[in-house]
Every structure is written in C-alpha cells, then in structure tokens.
Amino acid sequence: MRISGAKNSVLPLMAASLLTSDRVVLRNVPRVWDVFTMKKLLGQLGVSVTVTEEGTAELQASEITSRRAPYELVRTMRASILVLGSLMGRCREASVSLPGGCAIGDRPVNLHINGLKKLGANVELDKGYVNASAATLTGSEIYFDTITVTGTENMMMAAALAEGETVLLNAACEPEVVDLADMLRKMGAIIEGDGTAAVRIRGVKKLSGAEHSVIPDRIEAGTFIIAGCLAGGGLKIADCCPSHLDALLDKLKDVGHTFDIGDNSVAILPPGKSVCQDMTTRPYPGFATDMQAQYMVLMTQTAGSSVIDETIFENRFMHVPELKRMGADIRTDGGKAMVRGATPLTGANVMATDLRASASLVLAGLFAEGETIIDRVYHIDRGYEKIEEKFRSLGASIERIK
Numbered sequence: 001m002r003i004s005g006a007k008n009s010v011l012p013l014m015a016a017s018l019l020t021s022d023r024v025v026l027r028n029v030p031r032v033w034d035v036f037t038m039k040k041l042l043g044q045l046g047v048s049v050t051v052t053e054e055g056t057a058e059l060q061a062s063e064i065t066s067r068r069a070p071y072e073l074v075r076t077m078r079a080s081i082l083v084l085g086s087l088m089g090r091c092r093e094a095s096v097s098l099p100g101g102c103a104i105g106d107r108p109v110n111l112h113i114n115g116l117k118k119l120g121a122n123v124e125l126d127k128g129y130v131n132a133s134a135a136t137l138t139g140s141e142i143y144f145d146t147i148t149v150t151g152t153e154n155m156m157m158a159a160a161l162a163e164g165e166t167v168l169l170n171a172a173c174e175p176e177v178v179d180l181a182d183m184l185r186k187m188g189a190i191i192e193g194d195g196t197a198a199v200r201i202r203g204v205k206k207l208s209g210a211e212h213s214v215i216p217d218r219i220e221a222g223t224f225i226i227a228g229c230l231a232g233g234g235l236k237i238a239d240c241c242p243s244h245l246d247a248l249l250d251k252l253k254d255v256g257h258t259f260d261i262g263d264n265s266v267a268i269l270p271p272g273k274s275v276c277q278d279m280t281t282r283p284y285p286g287f288a289t290d291m292q293a294q295y296m297v298l299m300t301q302t303a304g305s306s307v308i309d310e311t312i313f314e315n316r317f318m319h320v321p322e323l324k325r326m327g328a329d330i331r332t333d334g335g336k337a338m339v340r341g342a343t344p345l346t347g348a349n350v351m352a353t354d355l356r357a358s359a360s361l362v363l364a365g366l367f368a369e370g371e372t373i374i375d376r377v378y379h380i381d382r383g384y385e386k387i388e389e390k391f392r393s394l395g396a397s398i399e400r401i402k
C-alpha cells in the first residue's frame, strides 16, 4: 500500500508559489479536496494552477491580481491563512478572512498577526478580515508563545523576502515545516535551523521558480499503520518516511506491536501480548494530535485502561460519542479521555465531524461487527486520497455510497 504526498506539506508549498513570478512545479501532490480548495484560492489571486491525474502541480504567479482571500474559501479550509505570509512577502499587502471557529477548537491566528507586526507590518482587523500592509518588511526576532505550524510557515515565507535577518524562536519542528524550507531554499531563500526550535531566515530581494517533490503524508501512513495493528499484522506500508513516525511507532511498540522498518517502508508484524498505554499529544517530535483519534480506536481494542491527553486542541474528542455508540468504553474529562479495552465494536450509523475523527470512524467501522455507515464523509476527502480504494486493496469491505 502506497502513501500519498502530505496534505499539510503541499498546502504551504502551493502558497509559496505566490513568492515568485516564475513557475513552481510540485510532484507527489495528493489529489485531495484541500489541494483543490487551495488551487481555487490561488486562482482568485491570479495564480495559474494545474494539477494532473498523476499528481504534478504547476503553479505560476506571473502577476498577482488580487490580495484578498475571501471568507467563502477560508471558512472551508483554515489553511487558507497560509497566503497571508506569502502575499505579504511578495506584495506587502494582504487581506485574509479570519477563519473563525472550527470543529476541533477555537484556533486563533493571533501569533500569525503578532509575527507580521514584528516584521513591521501594519495589521488591522476589519469586518472579519485581517488586513495587513507594509512599506517595507524588516527582519526581526519573533518568539511564538505557543508552537504553531502554519504560523511558523507564514513567518518563513514573509521573512524570506523581508530586509535583513529574522529569527523564529519556539518555532514548529514538523517535517512539513522542513519541507517548505527545503523548497524555499531551492527558490533562492536563505534559511537555516528548520527542524529545530530556532529558524534563521536572511531575506533576499527576489525568489525564483523551483521543482520539488512533496514528502509522504505521515498521518495517512500512521492511519494505515494503526489499521495494520488492529488487523494483527500482515500489512506493509510503502513510500512512507519512517523517521517521521518515531513517536507513533515507539508508542505502538510499547503497546506490544512489532514492525519491520525499512528506509521507506513499515511492515506491521503479528503482535506479542498487547496492553493499553497512555498517550499525550505534543508538537513534533511528540505524538501528533492528528493521530489521536486513530490511536484511540486501537486502545478500545486493546486490553487494559489508558488515558489519552489531548494538549494541542481543546475540542478534539468529537469522535468519542460516535465511538461510544459503536460500543467503545470511553469517558472524557476536559482534555483527557479514559479508554477501557477491549470492548467489541458493533456497526452503527455515525457522523464524521472533522478529518481525523472521520478516519477513526473508518477504522472503527472496519473492525466492528456488522455494517457501519459514515455520514458527512466529505471531511475525509479533504485529506485522504481515495481512502476507500486503498482499504479495499487491502481486502476491506468498504464502499462510497454517496
């Protein structure tokens, strides 16, 4: 089973095409809805974007005809905020709708705004929009109170075309941040320290085009690895990057699962005796919040009790009531969920609420007795490419009925 390119990499990479009038070519682009939402948004800003069936995207922002990201698009995809940094870098002007609340939490963008102000931008909130402008952007030291992935990416893009040096402190270390830095360097940016908490960017006058291949999606890989664990082994995940999965694989080894880890593959072997393990979500290299819901399904099917502590988002347990309806024994208390396993799951009609919650319901449905129908499945299509085809190729009985 092959893993697709990372959704959370391709979105900032596409946004970075705004930084140059030259052509940017991306390979290993996943054909997921968020990519097409970003294509639409960039199109409205004047960027020509094509995405082939084979997953090659060509983007060219010869001329930027609008600097406004409208509410209609931003509300369907929060990652639209990524055009804030790139528009400021290139045009010194941007108007981006505030994303508003979301199914997994409040998700403010104050750190993006503070960062731009540190670079000398004038930023005002008006009628639900962040309006930013600057005569010049000047490098500065930006300390993030909270580690923010897209905030770090936005500041890297704005600072790449600022005057002088910017240092980002308490920066996100996620592989997707490193992937963006890698492409920005190909475009001529001077960036070092990405992948650590201190990223140094020396601004340049101009960036050029580049060709870049998107890293494999570690969350898709993790979701299939959990499926392999639930199945009791016998599954091999190819074209992934095991070093991006350390926290997950370590935790699963503690639970009792065994793996054969290659350079670009993970084979899930039959487990020894498995026992529930507590888990706390953390920024990378910690256990990803985007894998919390899927891990919880595994815990419902593993003997013992475990506490899952969600520390990144305040409302990321929307899958819990649905899993309980399928027979899971879970109690929540604020950001903590107590899971008691193993309880048999039974098929039910359930509702998807966000991308990763939906993935957990697919996993639960595949290992439940009887039929499960998942409503609002469009959430899954935002970030998983052909999930039902991939699971079918592994022998699962799953079909899209609408």
Ligand code: EPU
Pocket: 008, 011, 078, 079, 105, 106, 107, 108, 109, 110, 111, 112, 113, 146, 147, 148, 149, 150, 151, 176, 289, 290, 312, 313, 314, 355, 356, 383
């Ligand atoms: N935060 C603030 N202020 C800000 C920005 C963030 O307080 O200005 C807080 C958030 O509320 C949250 C924490 O900081 O509590 C971390 O949020 P972060 O900014 O890192 O999240 P993000 O950049 O909006 C990205 C991914 C998410 C993933 C998170 C955490 C993309 C496009 N999205 O979101 O992916 O969960 O990082 O790793 O990269 C998903 O793919 O399903 C998904 C939600």
